[in-house]
Structure formats: structure tokens, C-alpha cells
Amino acid sequence: xxxxxxxxxHLCNQIPTLLIVGPQKTGTTALHSFLKLNPLFRTSSLSSQxxxxxxxxxxxxxxxxxDWYLSRFSNNxxxxxxxxxxxxxxxxxxxxxxxxxxQRAGSLLPDAKIIISLINPADRAYSWYQHIKAHGDRIAxxxxxxxxxxxxxxxxxxxxxxxxxxxxxxxLSSPRLIxxxxxxxxxxxxxxxxxxGYYSSHLSNWLKHYDPRQIIIIxxxxxxxxxxxxxNRLQLLLGVANPIDYSNLLAYNxxxxxxxxxxxxxxxxxxxxxxxxxxxxxxxQIRTKCLGSGKGRRYEPMSQSARLxxxxxxLAHNRQLAGLLYEIGQPLPVWLDQSLNELPVSSSE
Ligand code: A3P
Numbered sequence: 107x108x109x110x111x112x113x114x115x116h117l118c119n120q121i122p123t124l125l126i127v128g129p130q131k132t133g134t135t136a137l138h139s140f141l142k143l144n145p146l147f148r149t150s151s152l153s154s155q156x157x158x159x160x161x162x163x164x165x166x167x168x169x170x171x172x173d174w175y176l177s178r179f180s181n182n183x184x185x186x187x188x189x190x191x192x193x194x195x196x197x198x199x200x201x202x203x204x205x206x207x208x209q210r211a212g213s214l215l216p217d218a219k220i221i222i223s224l225i226n227p228a229d230r231a232y233s234w235y236q237h238i239k240a241h242g243d244r245i246a247x248x249x250x251x252x253x254x255x256x257x258x259x260x261x262x263x264x265x266x267x268x269x270x271x272x273x274x275x276x277x278l279s280s281p282r283l284i285x286x287x288x289x290x291x292x293x294x295x296x297x298x299x300x301x302x303g304y305y306s307s308h309l310s311n312w313l314k315h316y317d318p319r320q321i322i323i324i325x326x327x328x329x330x331x332x333x334x335x336x337x338n339r340l341q342l343l344l345g346v347a348n349p350i351d352y353s354n355l356l357a358y359n360x361x362x363x364x365x366x367x368x369x370x371x372x373x374x375x376x377x378x379x380x381x382x383x384x385x386x387x388x389x390x391q392i393r394t395k396c397l398g399s400g401k402g403r404r405y406e407p408m409s410q411s412a413r414l415x416x417x418x419x420x421l422a423h424n425r426q427l428a429g430l431l432y433e434i435g436q437p438l439p440v441w442l443d444q445s446l447n448e449l450p451v452s453s454s455e
Contacts, residue, residue: 117173117176117177117179118176120148120176120179120194121176121179121194121215122150122179122194122195122196122215122218123193123194123195123215123217123218123219124147124193124194124195124196124218124219124221124344125195125196125197125198125201125211125215125218125219125220125221126138126195126196126197126198126199126221126223127198127199127201127202127207127220127221127222127312128198128199128200128201128202128203128222128223128302129199129202129203129222129223129224129230129302129303129305129308130199130200130230130234130237130302131199131225131230131233131234131237132199132223132224132225132230132326133223133225133324133326133329133330134197134199134223135158135197135397135401136329136330136333136364136365136397136401137197137221137223137324137329137333137336137337138195138197139367139397140333140337140352140355140356140365140367141195141337141340142195143350143352143355143367144341144346144348144349144350146190146191146192146193146346146347146348147192147193147195148179148192148193148194148195149179149194149195149196149197150178150179150194150195150196150197159197159198159199159200160175160178160196160198161198161200161201162174162175162178162196162198163198163201163204163206163207163210163211164198164200164201164204164206164207165206168210172214175214178196179194179196190347190348191345191346191347193344193346202222202302202308202312203301203302203304203308205311208311208312208314208315208316209314209315211315212315212316216316217320218316218320219320219321219322219344220312220316220320220321220322221322221324221340222309222312222321222322222323222324223323223324223325223326223329224305224323224324224325224326224427224439224441224442225325225326225327225439225441226327226441226442226445227300227302227303227304227305227416227420227423227424228303228408228412228413228416228417228420229327229408230302230303231255231299231300231303231416232251232408232412233403234298234299234302235251235254235299236403236405237400237403238295240400240403243295245288245291245292245295246295249292251408251409251412252409252411252412252415253292254292254295254296254299255296255299255300255412255415255416255419256412256415300419303420303423304420304423305423305424305427306423306424306426306427306429306430307423307426309321309427309430310430313430313434318434318435318436321434321436322340322343323431323436323437323439324336324340325439325440325441326439327439327440327441328439328440330364330365331365333352333356333365334351334352334353334356334365337352338351338352338353354368355367355368356368357392357394359394359396362394362396362402363402364396364397364401364402366394366395366396366397367394367395367396368392368393368394369392369393369394369395370391370392370393371391371392371393417445417448420445421445424442424445424446425446427442428442428443428446
């Protein structure tokens with residue numbers, strides 16, 4: 107339980123009412139940064155200790171206490187009519203699959219709305235692998251995605267490692283020790299890669315601490331190509347007093363392959379060519395400001411064998427998720443509907 111001190115009282119009017127809990131790699135950064143184009147959404151200001159996200163309810167910061175958490179949401183952003191409800195928003199994509207978080211969040215923020223973005227867990231796993239590979243993870247750079255996900259192949263990896271090591275240094279190497287360590291590391295990475303994709307069991311944890319009406323599921327695949335529709339609907343669901351039309355704020359950038367923020371720029375005009383001309387619309391140029399290179403990366407498509415393996419692996423979880431969403435009256439994401447309609451391939455094939 108986080109420590110609640112009397113000092114927190116003055117921070118009570120900036121308690122988060124919205125949590126975007128993840129999971130990672132499902133479009134949470136885009137959702138967050140687009141949402142906050144509406145000044146009624148206030149986000150956390152980060153210090154140098156925070157890595158993009160506050161992540162208060164995970165172990166790393168939880169014991170710093172409530173003052174620490176609430177002070178991240180200082181009331182400092184643009185002016186809005188104070189009669190409007192302001193939504194303080196904590197986006198921490200590490201919350202969704204951490205079993206401790208729903209109970210902790212439920213105790214401190216029982217009235218919060220919980221936003222969960224879901225994409226096909228197979229694509230999520232692959233995107234996550236590409237992410238940590240790009241961040242220099244040693245195991246991800248040494249082993250292919252197929253090798254990491256297919257736990258039954260770990261034995262083959264073990265043999266491959268032994269051979270590789272013996273070739274390097276046949277006398278001095280102690281393959282058993284090195285191999286065992288490596289295999290442990292691969293197994294650990296395998297779990298981190300696939301674990302967040304067991305959506306039904308993570309969602310069940312949230313439902314132990316939040317009423318289903320507080321949970322908002324976003325179809326993260328649909329959001330990629332239809333962010334305006336998703337954001338406009340989200341404002342409706344949240345009862346935003348002054349909804350904004352996101353179609354005026356976002357534009358598709360074909361080079362990035364994603365929607366980006368529209369920014370209007372005044373074109374530099376040669377004063378001699380346009381003497382004393384008043385500023386007109388024609389001097390303005392629409393540009394886009396996209397998320398950084400770490401979001402919407404370009405990489406090879408997933409191999410067919412990995413796709414099949416993952417489809418099989420997640421099938422039971424996806425079925426459970428569909429049942430759970432049905433029970434709580436949430437629409438099925440399009441990707442889920444499709445994945446359940448694909449015939450499962452038997453393991454003997
Ligand atoms: P990839 O980089 O694998 O394509 P998160 O922010 O939760 O880490 O999710 C990152 C993913 O957001 C990206 O994964 C990308 O597919 C997706 N995404 C959705 N909308 C996006 C946008 N407008 N710009 C960039 N990435 C977006």
C-alpha cells in the first residue's frame with residue numbers, strides 16, 4: 107500500500123482519473139499524445155528519473171508514496187475554462203500485465219477509467235522483440251524471433267550454442283555452464299515477450315478491482331488507421347464537456363505510414379515578391395509532426411512459421427478474451443474476431 111501523507115491533501119484536485127495501462131507496443135504512445143491535444147487532458151510532467159512514463163504502480167516507484175505520484179500531475183498546462191472537468195491522465199504501459207497494479211490502482215484511484223489498447227498478441231510480441239532488439243538487447247540481437255518464441259526449440263539452441271562455443275575455443279570452453287545461462291536468458295526473454303499477450307488473464311485481474319463500466323477497450327489495430335474515429339468516440343465515452351474534432355488535428359503521413367499531428371506553418375515568403383500582402387491562408391502550409399523513430403518502426407514481416415506458432419499459442423487465450431469481453435458487454439476488436447475465425451492448424455501439420 108502506498109504511503110498517504112497529509113501533505114497530499116492539496117494535490118487532491120489533480121488525482122488521475124484516467125489510466126492508459128497498456129500493454130506495451132499497442133499504440134499507447136500515439137493514443138496518449140493525440141488525446142492530450144485536447145487541453146482538457148492533462149498528462150504527467152516527467153522528471154529525468156522517469157523513462158517516458160511515471161510507472162508509479164509498478165514496484166520501482168510505488169514506495170515513493172502518493173505525494174511523489176500526485177506531484178507529477180502539477181496543474182501547469184494551458185489555460186482552460188475551470189468549469190470544465192479536467193482529466194488527469196497517467197499513461198504507463200507497464201501497468202496492464204503487472205499482477206500487483208490493479209489492486210494498487212484500485213485502492214488509490216477507485217473511480218478512474220482504465221483504458222486498455224489491444225492488438226493481435228502475435229504482432230504485439232513481434233513489435234516488442236523489434237523494440238528491444240533496436241535498444242541493443244544482447245539476446246534479441248543474437249537470436250531470431252522464431253528462436254525466442256519457440257520454447258520447444260530451446261534444446262536445439264542449446265546444441266547450437268554448444269557447437270558455436272566449441273568452435274571458438276574447443277579446449278577452454280565450459281559449454282554446459284555457458285549454455286545453461288544462455289538458455290535461461292532466452293527463456294526469460296521468451297516470457298517477457300509473450301506474457302503481456304495473455305490478455306484474458308490480465309484483464310481478469312483488472313476486473314477484480316474495477317467495475318466493467320470503468321474499463322474501456324481500444325482496438326489498437328483499428329486505432330492505427332482510424333485514430334480520429336477512436337479518439338472522437340473516446341471523448342464521448344468519457345463525457346468530455348468540450349470534445350474536439352480530431353480530424354482537424356491529425357493527418358496521415360505516407361512516409362511514416364501512420365497518422366501524425368497536423369501543424370500549420372507559415373511559409374517563408376520573399377517580402378520583395380509579395381510586397382505588403384496581408385497574411386493569407388495561402389501563406390500557410392500543413393505539415394505533420396510524427397512520433398519518434400522508435401514508434402512505427404520498419405522491419406521485416408514476421409515469418410509464416412512464427413505467425414502459425416503464435417496463432418496456436420494464443421488461441422485459447424484469445425477465445426477466453428472473447429468470452430470475457432462478451433460478458434462485460436464490450437465489442438470484439440476486429441483482429442480478435444478475425445483470429446478466431448481462422449481455422450486453428452493442428453500441431454501435427
Ligand atoms: P511498431 O513500432 O512496432 O510499428 P507503444 O507506443 O504502445 O509502444 O506502441 C508502439 C506501436 O504503436 C508501434 O509499433 C506502431 O505500430 C503503433 N502506432 C499506432 N499508431 C501510431 C502512430 N500514429 N505513429 C506511430 N506508431 C503508431
